[in-house]
Amino acid sequence: MRKRVIQIGKKTGYVHGKVQMMRIKVNKSGRPARMRRVAAVPAAVLAAAVFVSGCGGTSPQRGDGSVRIGVSLYDQYDTFISELMASFNGYVDNRKSEGVDIATIVQDASKSQPAQNEDVAEMIENGCNVLCVNLVDRTAPTEIIDTARKNDIPVIFFNRELVEEDLMQWDKLYYVGADAFQSGTLQGEMATEYFKEHPEEDRNGDGSIQYVVLEGEAGHQDAIIRTEYSVDTMISNGILLDKVGYAIANWNRAQARSKMEQLIDGNGSGIELVLANNDDMALGAIDAYQGRGIPTEEWPAIFGIDGTDTGLEAVIAGTMTGTIYNDKDGQARAMEALAYALASGSSLDNLQLPDGVAMQDNKYIRLPYEKVDMEKAKDYLSK
Numbered sequence: 001m002r003k004r005v006i007q008i009g010k011k012t013g014y015v016h017g018k019v020q021m022m023r024i025k026v027n028k029s030g031r032p033a034r035m036r037r038v039a040a041v042p043a044a045v046l047a048a049a050v051f052v053s054g055c056g057g058t059s060p061q062r063g064d065g066s067v068r069i070g071v072s073l074y075d076q077y078d079t080f081i082s083e084l085m086a087s088f089n090g091y092v093d094n095r096k097s098e099g100v101d102i103a104t105i106v107q108d109a110s111k112s113q114p115a116q117n118e119d120v121a122e123m124i125e126n127g128c129n130v131l132c133v134n135l136v137d138r139t140a141p142t143e144i145i146d147t148a149r150k151n152d153i154p155v156i157f158f159n160r161e162l163v164e165e166d167l168m169q170w171d172k173l174y175y176v177g178a179d180a181f182q183s184g185t186l187q188g189e190m191a192t193e194y195f196k197e198h199p200e201e202d203r204n205g206d207g208s209i210q211y212v213v214l215e216g217e218a219g220h221q222d223a224i225i226r227t228e229y230s231v232d233t234m235i236s237n238g239i240l241l242d243k244v245g246y247a248i249a250n251w252n253r254a255q256a257r258s259k260m261e262q263l264i265d266g267n268g269s270g271i272e273l274v275l276a277n278n279d280d281m282a283l284g285a286i287d288a289y290q291g292r293g294i295p296t297e298e299w300p301a302i303f304g305i306d307g308t309d310t311g312l313e314a315v316i317a318g319t320m321t322g323t324i325y326n327d328k329d330g331q332a333r334a335m336e337a338l339a340y341a342l343a344s345g346s347s348l349d350n351l352q353l354p355d356g357v358a359m360q361d362n363k364y365i366r367l368p369y370e371k372v373d374m375e376k377a378k379d380y381l382s383k
């Protein structure tokens with residue numbers, strides 16, 4: 001039985017500049033259904049008209065040129081993802097200002113794969129003609145792929161990379177992201193350069209660098225590969241390493257702070273290097289040193305990955321030693337260009353991708369990473 005739709009008289013968000021009244025589904029008991037998962041990403045488009053009239057607007061006729069993009073996020077509170085979405089919305093707005101009939105709906109899966117599967121089915125039912133999916137569980141895309149395939153709706157997976165066999169299940173599946181190996185290698189190179197330039201940072205003079213790793217989610221390709229490649233690159237460049245601690249902090253600043261406090265308490269001033277899988281966790285490490293009242297001269301070198309706005313500010317302030325730029329803007333631009341081409345039926349040969357980037361195997365678009373020191377951080381922040 002189809003759910004009823006009610007409208008509540010509250011301003012909730014924006015669909016391309018217009019304040020919308022939120023319409024929510026109610027189930028048989030009359031209770032609102034899953035309203036909390038509509039994403040509140042800054043400037044994101046909320047699930048307003050979508051539930052009554054299609055994906056972010058009037059139900060499109062297949063092939064009428066209208067573009068209705070359904071975006072499903074694994075977690076709207078992830079800093080990198082919310083910055084990527086802010087760029088994505090900017091590209092959608094640009095296209096709209098060129099007169100294209102384009103609209104977006106964004107749903108937050110709140111880290112639940114079953115919820116994400118349901119959202120995808122609902123977005124298709126509501127008229128989306130292309131989907132962008134930031135998988136919750138990158139090993140479990142099958143239900144989404146089956147639903148999309150049954151309805152002939154192309155899917156662009158982004159940021160959380162599914163295994164190649166899954167991406168090959170259908171020709172209308174794509175991936176936009178970056179090369180995790182490269183981020184780990186560049187972080188390892190940056191840390192190597194730092195210790196070669198600053199031998200005095202081997203504070204206890206024992207010839208090895210005592211280090212800890214703050215790792216993102218267990219099982220996430222970026223977390224596993226970044227850690228391995230960062231450490232291996234340092235070792236193969238002649239730096240002796242001595243691992244004194246390790247913690248999983250799920251990409252999260254607050255979790256990283258508390259894990260880092262424990263590592264500081266367990267190791268005293270013995271930590272000479274923190275390798276964090278992302279900027280938010282590097283910022284959590286900085287918070288921990290600040291919170292413990294340790295003078296900055298006694299801090300270890302702290303490296304992140306992402307180049308989020310706050311991460312770049314920390315590099316400029318000198319509290320974060322360096323980061324690796326994860327090109328959120330390039331990924332957003334590529335994803336929007338691909339979504340537009342797929343939904344409007346234009347050729348994929350003329351996609352407007354960032355300079356030097358091309359689609360590989362008709363499936364993958366990967367944006368390069370870049371090392372960011374204090375000088376580069378200023379350039380990126382002023383862009």
Ligand code: GAL
Nearest residue numbers: 078080081160222251278306
């Ligand atoms: C990574 C990014 C992390 C986090 C994660 C979520 O690429 O560096 O900060 O956003 O994706 O999947």
